[in-house]
Amino acid sequence: MVRRTLQAVPLLILISFILFVILHNAPGGGLGAYLQNPHITAADIARLKHNLGLDKPIPVQYFVWLGHFVTGDMGWSMSNSEPVFNAILERLPATLELMGSSFVLAFLAGVSAGLFAAVRPYSIWDYFITTFAFFGQSMPVFWFALMMQLAFAVHGIPLPGGWQIQLPSAGISSSDTFDFGDRVSHLILPMIVLALLQVALYSRFMRSSMLEVIKTDYMRTAWAKGLNFRTVLLKHGLKNALIPLVTVTALTLPGLFGGAIVTETIFAWPGEGRLFFNALGQQDISLMQGYLIFNAFLVVLFNLLADVAYAWLDPRVKYD
Amino acid sequence: MAISAPLNQPAALVEEDAFEYSKNTVWRRFRKHKLAMAGALVLLLMVLVAVFAHQLAPQDPNAIDEVHWQGTPLAPCFQDAAACGGHSLGTDENGRDLLSRLMYGARISLTVGVAAVIMELFIGTLLGALSGYFGTVQLRFDSKAAPAQLWTGAIAGLLVGSVGAYYVHPRLHGAALQTIVEAILIVGGAYAGWKMAGMKPWNRRAPLQDLQMEIPIDYFIMRLTDVFLSIPLLPLLLTLTGIVAASSSKASLSFGVIVVIIGGLSWPGVARLVRASYLSLREREYTEAARALGNGDMRIMLRHLLPNAIAPIIVQATLDVANVIVLESTLSFLGFGIQPPTASWGNMLANAESNLEVAWWAAVFPGLCILVTVLAINYIGDGLRDALDPNMR
Numbered sequence: 257m258v259r260r261t262l263q264a265v266p267l268l269i270l271i272s273f274i275l276f277v278i279l280h281n282a283p284g285g286g287l288g289a290y291l292q293n294p295h296i297t298a299a300d301i302a303r304l305k306h307n308l309g310l311d312k313p314i315p316v317q318y319f320v321w322l323g324h325f326v327t328g329d330m331g332w333s334m335s336n337s338e339p340v341f342n343a344i345l346e347r348l349p350a351t352l353e354l355m356g357s358s359f360v361l362a363f364l365a366g367v368s369a370g371l372f373a374a375v376r377p378y379s380i381w382d383y384f385i386t387t388f389a390f391f392g393q394s395m396p397v398f399w400f401a402l403m404m405q406l407a408f409a410v411h412g413i414p415l416p417g418g419w420q421i422q423l424p425s426a427g428i429s430s431s432d433t434f435d436f437g438d439r440v441s442h443l444i445l446p447m448i449v450l451a452l453l454q455v456a457l458y459s460r461f462m463r464s465s466m467l468e469v470i471k472t473d474y475m476r477t478a479w480a481k482g483l484n485f486r487t488v489l490l491k492h493g494l495k496n497a498l499i500p501l502v503t504v505t506a507l508t509l510p511g512l513f514g515g516a517i518v519t520e521t522i523f524a525w526p527g528e529g530r531l532f533f534n535a536l537g538q539q540d541i542s543l544m545q546g547y548l549i550f551n552a553f554l555v556v557l558f559n560l561l562a563d564v565a566y567a568w569l570d571p572r573v574k575y576d
Numbered sequence: 577m578a579i580s581a582p583l584n585q586p587a588a589l590v591e592e593d594a595f596e597y598s599k600n601t602v603w604r605r606f607r608k609h610k611l612a613m614a615g616a617l618v619l620l621l622m623v624l625v626a627v628f629a630h631q632l633a634p635q636d637p638n639a640i641d642e643v644h645w646q647g648t649p650l651a652p653c654f655q656d657a658a659a660c661g662g663h664s665l666g667t668d669e670n671g672r673d674l675l676s677r678l679m680y681g682a683r684i685s686l687t688v689g690v691a692a693v694i695m696e697l698f699i700g701t702l703l704g705a706l707s708g709y710f711g712t713v714q715l716r717f718d719s720k721a722a723p724a725q726l727w728t729g730a731i732a733g734l735l736v737g738s739v740g741a742y743y744v745h746p747r748l749h750g751a752a753l754q755t756i757v758e759a760i761l762i763v764g765g766a767y768a769g770w771k772m773a774g775m776k777p778w779n780r781r782a783p784l785q786d787l788q789m790e791i792p793i794d795y796f797i798m799r800l801t802d803v804f805l806s807i808p809l810l811p812l813l814l815t816l817t818g819i820v821a822a823s824s825s826k827a828s829l830s831f832g833v834i835v836v837i838i839g840g841l842s843w844p845g846v847a848r849l850v851r852a853s854y855l856s857l858r859e860r861e862y863t864e865a866a867r868a869l870g871n872g873d874m875r876i877m878l879r880h881l882l883p884n885a886i887a888p889i890i891v892q893a894t895l896d897v898a899n900v901i902v903l904e905s906t907l908s909f910l911g912f913g914i915q916p917p918t919a920s921w922g923n924m925l926a927n928a929e930s931n932l933e934v935a936w937w938a939a940v941f942p943g944l945c946i947l948v949t950v951l952a953i954n955y956i957g958d959g960l961r962d963a964l965d966p967n968m969r
Contacts, residue, residue, distance in 0.1 A: 271803050282819040390958075394950040396902050398909045399943030402929060406940075410933050514808025518906060522929070532811060533910070536818045544815055548807060555806045 260563060264556045271552045272325070272545075276318045279541045280310075290334070325549075331542030335535050340546040343531060351516065351527030353439075358447045359509070362454030367501070369455070370462020371494060377467060385459055392456025397515065401449045401522040408445060446523040450516060454508070461504050466497040499569045506562035510554035605963035612959020615952035622949050626682040633676035634662055638917045645671025649935035666937040669927055674938065677919040678945055684920040685949065688835055689901040693893050695839025696900075700846025701889065705877050707797040707847065708854025714790050721774035733769020737762040798851070801844040812841060813903065817912040829915055834907065838900055849892055853885035887964040894957035898950045905946050921946050 287304060290296050305311045309320060324331070330340040373385040407413060412422035424442050469475060470493065478488045513528070520529035528547065535543040567573045606612060625632060635641075641650070645667060652666035652674070665674040741758035748754045816837050821829055857863060858881065866880045907913030908922025916923050921942040928939035 267799070267802055267806065270799065271806055274803055275807070278819070279815070282822060390951065390954060391947075394898065394902075394947060394954050396905055396943060396946045396950070398906055399925060399939075399946060402925065402932065402939050402943065406932055406936055410936075511808055514811045517810060517814070518910070521910065533814075536814055536912075539818070539822050548811055548815065551808045551811060552806045555808065559806075 260560060264560060268549075268553060268556060269322070272322070272549050273318060275545055275548050275552075276321060277314060279545050280314055280317065282539065282541065330546040333535070333540055333543040333546075335538040335540035335543060336531075340543050343543060344528065344546055344550060347526060347528045347531045350525060351513070351520070351529070354443065354446055354450060354520070354525055354527060355509075355513065355516065357443060358450040359454065359512075361447060362451035363458060363505070365451070366455045366458025367462050367494075367498070369459040371466055371489070371497075373459065373463045374466035374470065374497075375489065382463075386463070389456040389460045392452050393460075395452060397449060397453065398518045398522060400452060401446075401519060404445050404449055405522075442523075446519050446525055449523075450512070450519050453515075454512065457504065457508060458501065461501055462497065465500045466493060469493050469497045472496075499566070502565050502569060503562045506558045506565065510551065510558045513554060514551050602963045606959050609955075609959035609962055611955045612962075615955035615959070618948060618952040619956060622682055622952070623686060625679055626686050629679040629683055633673075633679045634664070635673040635676045637676040637680040637919050638672060640671045641667060641673065642671070649931060649938055651935075652937045665941055666935070668924065668938050669931050669935065674924075674941060677924060678921070678941060681919040681921045681924060681942065682945065682949075684831065684914055684918065685901050685904060685922075685946070688831065688838070688904045688914075688920075689897040691835045692839035692842070692900045692904075693897050695835065696843045696846055696896060697889070697893055699840070700843035701850050701882075703797050703801075703843070704847035704850025705854055705882070707794045708851035709858055709873070709877050709881065711794045712790060712792045715775040717771055717774050721776070725773050726770050729773020730766045730770040733772070734762060734766040736769070737765020740765065794851075797847065801847050804841060804844045809841060810903070810906065813837060813907060814910065814912055816841070817907060821912060826911070826915055829913065831914065831918075834904060834913055838903055842896065842900065842903075845896070846889065846892060849888055850885060853888065854881055857881045857884055891957055891961045891964060894953060894960055898953040898957070901946065901950055901953070 287301060287308075287310065290301060290304065302311075309317060312320075321331070328341060330344075332338075333340045333343045336343045369385045369388075373382040376382055408421060408423040423445055475488065475492055478492045483492075516527065517529035517533055519525065520527045521533050524530070528550075532544065532547045534540075535547070641663070649669050650663050650667040650671065652664060663673050663675070665678070667674055668677065738761075741761045744757060744761070745754060748757055817829055817834070820833055820837075854877075863876060863880060866876050871880070904913055905920065905922030905925070908920045909925050911923075911926060914920035914923055916926075924942040925939060928935065928942070932939055
């Protein structure tokens with residue numbers, strides 16, 4: 257395990273180097289934000305370049321950057337006029353709120369749907385759930401978001417008795433003061449949108465994993481012992497069927513972090529995804545670099561966690 | 577005829593190999609998957625519409641209906657299209673016929689999907705095959721190499737060395753130092769070129785004795801794959817398209833650029849898949865037999881191993897077409913993909929967002945097209961998986 261952790265370090269360094277080379281070969285190479293400003297002359301650009309060390313060869317710049325990076329200095333974000341580290345840290349709670357709630361929702365819904373489908377395979381409910389999973393996987397996230405806005409925010413769904421479901425389409429009204437009801441009402445739509453793909457994924461994996469488990473000898477033994485339906489399925493079945501799901505979860509979660517760009521942009525959610533998208537529009541190289549490396553770090557970290565969790569949950573698995 | 581008898585004998589062994597790959601078997605299994613068949617029909621329809629968009633489209637996709645359009649999108653009229661200027665699905669916010677734009681959009685979405693996947697397959701298969709087949713290559717100087725080959729290498733090395741000498745010349749101080757370093761570069765370059773031109777892959781199972789160099793191809797390719805698998809795809813795509821857009825203008829994000837960027841970044845999945853197949857296939861008896869018969873590495877990789885590794889690649893490629901279509905439409909929706917006025921299902925939705933309150937049709941139909949196409953392709957992929965490899969489920 258220690259060796260695996262150590263292997264992650266050169267991988268991350270390689271990733272950061274490749275990203276650095278790509279980003280610093282962009283026109284303006286780190287000064288893109290200033291190039292669009294008519295008040296800044298070519299002489300100013302040249303002076304800025306010299307002062308920021310952007311006129312040095314890229315490998316030299318990279319090692320300077322790496323030196324700063326390991327001491328926690330990720331550079332200066334021009335689009336936000338603050339250090340990149342602070343910009344990323346500031347948006348983290350909003351993103352975690354959205355990711356966390358949608359993950360909990362998706363995991364519960366996906367696992368129960370998959371369990372349900374596996375217990376009665378090839379029933380009408382099974383077909384319904386598998387079809388739903390296929391739809392969820394094929395759905396373009398941004399269009400689903402638009403449709404949710406159209407249904408719940410623009411028109412509202414009428415309920416019997418004159419009631420109506422009407423949800424806000426974007427943003428947070430109470431950004432300065434904390435208003436729980438307001439936060440929740442704004443959270444619902446992006447949460448559902450972000451959860452859809454995960455529900456599809458988890459229900460599919462849960463179904464196939466549970467179908468495997470149901471066939472095993474220990475399940476037959478549990479039935480033969482005369483244990484009741486719930487004990488057999490939940491205590492013996494679910495527990496074991498969840499093991500492969502842990503890996504799937506760990507591998508998909510960081511990817512969703514990147515996928516949240518679309519959801520956060522459409523719903524004007526003040527998280528990491530929108531931060532990156534704004535930085536992209538203004539060619540804020542250092543923020544983009546920070547965001548991409550942060551995401552790559554999450555992927556590598558969750559890969560490691562998946563291995564650790566798998567070895568811990570299934571004692572038959574051994575890593576050298 | 578006496579010879580043919582022993583050749584026919586191993587037939588029993590072939591049958592033992594579980595699955596048949598005869599075209600008929602695959603087609604029969606695929607046909608049983610009703611949803612996959614339905615998906616194939618839908619996709620066929622989409623492809624026909626895309627191919628004949630020019631003939632089928634009721635109007636020019638970029639023409640603004642100046643007769644009826646009053647600045648707001650025209651509502652669809654499903655029953656009597658003639659009454660409202662022939663816009664059976666309405667118009668967008670610029671008064672352009674939605675149905676015609678959808679038909680032309682199908683062209684973009686489908687061609688981007690197929691072209692990017694072809695590129696992804698090419699890179700992924702090549703790297704995966706090299707990685708899985710060779711592992712670590714041991715190269716050794718072959719004393720029997722053709723003289724012409726060696727001399728070509730020497731001249732090439734000489735040229736490279738001279739360029740290097742030219743490059744270091746102004747950076748060195750003192751004539752003596754210059755002469756020594758430049759001589760080393762030029763002579764060394766020629767010698768290295770001579771040697772490298774005579775290098776040949778050596779028996780991978782031979783003990784490490786007097787070999788000259790060892791290239792861990794597998795290691796390099798897999799680390800590269802790790803890197804590209806660790807960076808989330810959508811932000812990376814956006815970064816690259818953003819750089820291209822910033823370097824000249826957003827109009828430079830043409831069809832070809834989008835294809836190259838998407839195809840050039842989505843190959844790691846295929847590479848891993850191909851590598852895994854090749855790792856096991858290269859240990860099989862028929863590979864050994866092919867090598868014993870004197871086939872070259874390239875021929876073994878292409879003619880003997882590729883056909884046996886193709887089934888999972890086909891399934892993956894099919895599913896990837898669906899993924900690429902969604903990726904392209906997402907990029908276009910965010911403004912970093914296909915640029916207007918060229919219609920793509922994604923960029924048609926970009927403007928629909930701000931008109932959501934007045935024109936639901938402009939938001940609903942393009943997305944519906946994406947969903948239906950992607951769903952159809954995903955079902956086809958599912959059907960192909962069942963048909964090509966029953967063990968894979």
